Amino acid sequence: HLLHEYIDFFMSGTWYGTKTSQHRIIPITRSLTPEMEILPYEHAEEIIRSQSKISVANCICRTEKDMLGQGCSHPREVCLAFGTGAHYYIENGLGREISQNEAIAVLHRAMESGLVLQPGNGRKVWGICMCCGCCCGLLKSLKKMEKPAEIAHTNFFARNNPDECTACGACVEVCPTDAISLGEAAEVNLKRCLGCGVCVGACSFGAMSLVQKKDGERYVPPRNVVEMQMQIAKERGLIQAD
Numbered sequence: 001h002l003l004h005e006y007i008d009f010f011m012s013g014t015w016y017g018t019k020t021s022q023h024r025i026i027p028i029t030r031s032l033t034p035e036m037e038i039l040p041y042e043h044a045e046e047i048i049r050s051q052s053k054i055s056v057a058n059c060i061c062r063t064e065k066d067m068l069g070q071g072c073s074h075p076r077e078v079c080l081a082f083g084t085g086a087h088y089y090i091e092n093g094l095g096r097e098i099s100q101n102e103a104i105a106v107l108h109r110a111m112e113s114g115l116v117l118q119p120g121n122g123r124k125v126w127g128i129c130m131c132c133g134c135c136c137g138l139l140k141s142l143k144k145m146e147k148p149a150e151i152a153h154t155n156f157f158a159r160n161n162p163d164e165c166t167a168c169g170a171c172v173e174v175c176p177t178d179a180i181s182l183g184e185a186a187e188v189n190l191k192r193c194l195g196c197g198v199c200v201g202a203c204s205f206g207a208m209s210l211v212q213k214k215d216g217e218r219y220v221p222p223r224n225v226v227e228m229q230m231q232i233a234k235e236r237g238l239i240q241a242d
Helices: 002-015 044-049 060-067 083-091 100-112 137-143 170-174 198-202 225-235
Strands: 054-058 077-082 096-098 116-119 127-131 156-160 180-182 186-188 208-212
Touching: 002 137, 044 100, 044 116, 044 127, 054 060, 054 083, 054 100, 077 083, 077 100, 083 096, 096 100, 100 116, 100 127, 156 186, 170 180, 170 198, 198 208
Parallel strands: none
Antiparallel strands: 054 077, 054 096, 077 127, 116 127, 156 208, 180 186
């Protein structure tokens, strides 16, 4: 309860208080198309295939909501940790070790459930969280902001084809940041769209698609978590910039 009183202030003032944040979103696989130039750090399966030690644990956000009596129907055991993080989770009984193939199966189950894929902000990451807009602290805070697309690190955005759209509202229901409104057809607010691709997976009529940002607009993550934290520290003025 105390965390919920503090979380919005923390997120807006600290987590998202610098140009670089720890938060990055990659699209679900079903929303990708062959003509896209998808780099390994943007492809969930490629991230998993590059790992030698993997653990899976219950989502801490949905666990927290369960404790508050506000749980949802999304799967719980879906959050992956890699390398050192995986060792820590396994050794301390916080998660269990799984193979690459088992991790891929966890990923696919999460995507089928409409969860947003959130690895760390780096080309080499320590894990992938699979999040819902109803429980995730990050997504809930972004949802309250006016222009979440200008804050979260993402290289994609959604687009609707009105000729194929039946205005069924499925995309509106699953969007984690209320980026889609419904008129005669679905309309995407690009200032709010995170490019997660969940709406593409939810559309049964092929009306929703994901668009990759232009070369000059794409975000290149830091090499790893350490470089990311150093970059954030520089932006906060805690250490001297190069």
